[in-house]
Amino acid sequence: MAEARTEITLKCTVCGEENYITTKNKKAHPERFEINKFCPRCGKKTVHKEKR
Structure with a gap:
């Protein structure tokens, strides 16, 4: 069974630096x-956005 939560990287919208790693539930x-x-x-x- 696959996990519901996946790891994502957060990227600064001003300088582009990838500063944070967190998890989120992609289904919800x-x-x-x-x-x-x-x-x-x-x-x-x-503002930090999810990196694709």
Whole structure:
């Protein structure tokens, strides 16, 4: 039986740095994940989107 949760990488929309790895349930939430997180390269909170 396959796992419902898959690992995704979050990428900063400002500088393009891949900063975070998390999991999500693709069956329950098929849309792309987007969240405000701190980017150490930019030095501020920026929008991070799911990398495809």
